[in-house]
Amino acid sequence: AKVAPKVLASSTGSLFGSESAGSRIGDVDHLPVPQRIQINDITCDSFKISWDMESGGRDQITHYFIDLNKKEDRSSHKVKHMDVPTKLVAKAVPLPMTVRGHWFLSPRTQYTVSVQTAVKQPDGEYVVSSWSEITEFCTADYSTVQLMQLLQKAEAIAGRMLPFTVFYRNQQEYFQPNRDAQRCQMLPSVKDNSGSHGSPISNKLEGIFFSCNTEFNTGKPPQDSPYGPYRFQVQADILFNHNTNMYFGDFYCMYTSYHYVILVLAPNGSKGDTFCKGRLPVLDRSNNGFLTFTKEDSGALSFRHAQDVILEVIYTEPVDLSLGTISQINGHQLMSLSTLNAKKDPSCKICNISVGR
Template sequence: MTKQEVSMLHERTLMHMFSKNIGRYENYVPISYLYRSKPQQYFWNIYNKTNGIMYKYIKNFGGDPSSSLNRNLHGLFFSANVSSTTGLPPAVSYYGDQRIHIPVSFMINSDRNLYFADFYCHYTKHHVTLVVTLKGTDADLFCRERLLSLNSKFNKFLFRRPHETHAMVSTKVTVEVFYTESINIFELLNDRVAFESFVPQKGNAALKTYVGLPKRKDCKICNLKTNDS
């Protein structure tokens, strides 16, 4: 996918978010944490084998199959998806039964850049993938050349004002964040800025993690080209 096509996909995303089908007005809720759900064995390995380091991994084929991120960029996926009424994450997880919650201020701040990368669906609510990079890194340069840069202080998906510890996230799409650095979760947990929780798991977490689910090919909302176009 070219940078021009990413921009076209961004425009298509905004058209969907502010269409009559999902409401005329902007809907945002405050969030203080981004969270990552994995099976308990995943966290056990981090605690016992990697000295608390949650290592980044190569991006799978989830989302748009033409995304330049696929098999090119390393990172960690976090979710900003919360209920519009309670402000809480979903009560079940499709990616594992253990979660780590990390302050949104750890990722959305003046030391990092924010990019729009993808817009897709799996027959239900549409998803938006944002990428967070550490400024000046190879990953940052990669994204600057291929993705659409966003203002982290205000955009239509996820933004944080400098004087606030929380961020505002749209509830019209499911916002996910691909963070391109490894994280020492031992430090965050010991400093009590991050915390863990447990939820029931549904589905095959390994399939979604290692293979990835490609976007729905015939959706006329999130595809630049469809089978019948």
């Protein structure tokens, strides 16, 4: 069984301290059963809950029992109600009540909740009402507050900046010579579910992944890839220039020493730019710890990337293949480094924040 969080409702209605139910729980027919449960003000690690109750027996209520679970099969959930006492015990306070706590709420996760009213007896035991109906809800993505926490953690390990000149992308067959006319463009696709569980861009943002990391000894892109032997390469200033806004999207690892930072490059005013504004922290193009450009005396732009993280750059608009070159790399493929739908290590102290994975 899951270890239950310890909770106690304050006079303001927030659940934070601890109290556990007694070992013997009886039913009181005249205690009102919560009805029409309402869930509001949902964040990545909190929500407000309220419900209606009949007036009869309301004055006796001393506590609320709240059964909060990640969504499972409904039939098995109902069996659990008959056999297992509730996990959360809250003092009866004015509704709505705020439930928060990163120990038991994860971002972007489906939950079920049901409620009982209860009376605490002089011997410390409880008598309870019947369970309410089960209500379902989903927690929210990380807010910009949580993303700023991730950003600060990423900045702490980014390392010194190294020069680079091109963005590149590898695929298995996308760039074959017999591609049809439409494939003269790379088209954005929806980002997968890799990385932090609460990242607002997963399964929502459309874009094209590029890399820009270089080999330390050559200053050029590496001659291997987990994504395929065909490489499209484009000069950095075509995708990243004064008309491009840059956003921080995520910071994660996959049970290895490698850490990944996702950046979003969105042309000003584009669909991707509109999506990112208000959702993601914006980065200064010439002054950040991950990816920068500066204007030289000649007017050309020079580019640098962070040494100690692997950058995954999402460009939000179609890219014409005529803007770059296609070649086949000579190195072997490192499939173990693929981040496709990769799950973040929830135990890593370097890239996790207090509100979940």
